[in-house]
Amino acid sequence: xxxxxxxxxxxxxxxxxxxxxxxxxxxxxxxxxxxxxxxxxxxxxxxxxxxxxxxxxxxxxxxxxxxxxxxxxxxxxxxxxxxxxxxxxxxxxxxxxxxxxxxxxxxxxxxxxxxxxxxxxxxxxxxxxxxxxxxxxxxxxxxxxxxxxxxxxxxxxxxxxxxxxxxxxxxxxxxxxxxxxxxxxxxxxxxxxxxxxxxxxxxxxxxxxxxxxxxxxxxxxxxxxxxxxxxxxxxxxxxxxxxxxxxxxxxxxxxxxxxxxxxxxxxxxxxxxxxxxxxxxxxxxxxxxxxxxxxxxxxxxxxxxxxxxxxxxxxxxxxxxxxxxxxxxxxxxxxxxxxxxxxxxxxxxxxxxxxxxxxxxxxxxxxxxxxxxxxx
Numbered sequence: 230x231x232x233x234x235x236x237x238x239x240x241x242x243x244x245x246x247x248x249x250x251x252x253x254x255x256x257x258x259x260x261x262x263x264x265x266x267x268x269x270x271x272x273x274x275x276x277x278x279x280x281x282x283x284x285x286x287x288x289x290x291x292x293x294x295x296x297x298x299x300x301x302x303x304x305x306x307x308x309x310x311x312x313x314x315x316x317x318x319x320x321x322x323x324x325x326x327x328x329x330x331x332x333x334x335x336x337x338x339x340x341x342x343x344x345x346x347x348x349x350x351x352x353x354x355x356x357x358x359x360x361x362x363x364x365x366x367x368x369x370x371x372x373x374x375x376x377x378x379x380x381x382x383x384x385x386x387x388x389x390x391x392x393x394x395x396x397x398x399x400x401x402x403x404x405x406x407x408x409x410x411x412x413x414x415x416x417x418x419x420x421x422x423x424x425x426x427x428x429x430x431x432x433x434x435x436x437x438x439x440x441x442x443x444x445x446x447x448x449x450x451x452x453x454x455x456x457x458x459x460x461x462x463x464x465x466x467x468x469x470x471x472x473x474x475x476x477x478x479x480x481x482x483x484x485x486x487x488x489x490x491x492x493x494x495x496x497x498x499x500x501x502x503x504x505x506x507x508x509x510x511x512x513x514x515x516x517x518x519x520x521x522x523x524x525x526x527x528x529x530x531x532x533x534x535x536x537x538x539x540x541x542x543x544x545x546x547x548x549x550x551x552x553x554x555x556x557x558x559x560x561x562x563x564x565x566x567x568x569x570x571x572x573x574x575x576x577x578x579x580x581x582x583x584x585x586x587x588x589x590x591x592x593x594x595x596x597x598x599x600x601x602x603x604x605x
Contacts, residue, residue: 230413233262233508238409246406246420249503250391250452256507257389264508265389266347279385280472280538280576281319286566288322290545291470293556294595295323295380296333298468301590305336308379310464312342313386317352324359329557338379339363340372369463376465384472385580387453387521388513394489395422395431396446402431405446407504415504426451435478442487448514457521461528466588469530474579475516477535477604482517490515518583519604530585534596535603539577542570544597 230238237255241247257264280287299307314320320339327334339359343349344367356363366372394405396419403419404427410416422428430449460469475481481490493500495510503512522532536544546567548554560567571577584596 249394253391284566285322286563289326292323292326304378308377310340310381314341317355379467381469390452392448392450392514445487447489457524469585471583473516478519525585530587533584534599536599538580539571540598541582541595544595
């Protein structure tokens with residue numbers, strides 16, 4: 230029994246069944262024993278692989294897209310606001326590429342939203358040479374009155390938000406929670422749904438009338454919806470780019486996905502038992518991009534497209550591949566990274582990009598190959 234499991238058991242024994250979003254919050258974010266509180270390697274030697282761990286090309290391509298966004302917005306100051314910056318490498322790669330575009334770099338400011346002092350210390354070391362361009366704050370509320378214009382960027386952030394789990398059976402919808410069994414292990418139980426927020430979200434699920442599986446469960450990320458409301462209210466105008474793995478609602482809640490998307494990762498091995506080894510592995514759930522788009526639309530943000538990473542990055546790099554523009558270093562010097570980022574059997578189709586805009590033009594390079602109807 231590790232220390233975090235003791236903390237969780239004590240809370241369950243004191244308060245009764247624990248909602249899964251609370252369990253996931255403790256397992257990932259407990260300040261001392263949570264998964265993200267411990268030093269973790271990302272990449273081939275770590276628990277999981279990200280686009281940033283491939284190398285600087287991902288950030289360089291995002292910088293080129295941001296430059297076009299800045300030109301379209303024509304604001305005196307263009308802000309890139311990043312949440313979920315991890316060790317700061319993506320911010321570093323974006324800013325290093327922006328240096329090669331002097332007019333863009335001159336009006337660029339970078340704000341990192343980071344509640345963890347330990348994480349922000351690491352980020353500041355990574356970005357030491359670019360410190361005059363970067364600012365930090367612990368939460369959106371700290372800078373809300375400024376209402377920046379520009380790009381709000383998140384990469385693999387939303388999948389780690391704690392989720393609720395709902396299941397439907399012969400007695401209708403119930404919530405899946407965590408209890409302790411006789412031998413001290415964590416096990417699932419089904420409880421009545423007592424809050425309107427979850428009940429309303431279930432009522433809005435796009436489930437077909439028939440056929441329906443006899444037993445069906447799914448994750449509902451209410452925290453992600455609240456986050457999108459906050460982001461939409463924080464930015465005055467510009468673009469919100471959310472990069473993560475997930476689906477539109479019609480795929481996310483399809484009858485064939487009757488066991489949800491909850492997944493664990495440890496040393497690149499995928500697991501399905503989220504209640505085992507609390508705090509020792511990553512826990513994620515795929516993103517319902519349709520839900521995020523709908524929240525944004527209510528706040529005045531138009532969903533321009535949901536596009537896979539392969540098409541998004543190919544759109545950005547199209548002019549370079551066609552030979553009409555030249556960058557240094559160019560794609561030809563980074564072909565292995567390009568193939569990894571855009572491989573349709575790997576990162577290219579695994580990650581989706583949701584682009585939303587408010588008081589901002591469309592016609593973005595990254596969306597030139599986007600399919601219509603991606604959020605249906």
